[in-house]
Amino acid sequence: MVDYRDVLRALSKLDEELATHNPAHPLLFKLFGPRYSKALEIALEGRVKKYVFRPSGRILWIVVGRQREYLIYEKVAYCSCDDFYFAIMDGKALVCQHLIAQRLAEKLGWYDTVEEEDGLFDSLMKDWRGPIPVVNSNGHDDEK
Secondary structure, three states, rough: OHHHHHHHHHHHHHHHHHOOOOOOHHOOOOOOOHHHHHHHHHOOOOOOEEEEOOOOEEEEEEEEOOEEEEEEEEEEEEEEOHHHHHOOOOOOOOOOOHHHHHHHHHHHHOOOOEEHHHHHHHHHHHHHHHOOEOOOOOOOOOEE
């Protein structure tokens, strides 16, 4: 299992590099591998959304993926994608493309802000949490 502090360190390294290099700098591709290429594509395509709920001011980040929308908790470096669950939690990777994309978009201003009423928070959270992956005895994903 990955140490949560390592995930935060990896994202801090991304912040440091973005402060001194442009987002297409080869070092960033070297540090994060193919996930960085995918994250840069996501950010450039405007698929990162910052939801601001009113009047509470609560903020949630969403990355629009190929299959669904992924919930990002940037302060704790969590993503609701399968890659986070299967690769990051197992220690095979430090960050998923969605966490990188959210960080890129936030630092560079490449996101859309969506304002919603607090009354919609629960229904939107239900949609974003989506189905919970279950690994059956054959090692395949099923949906609950």
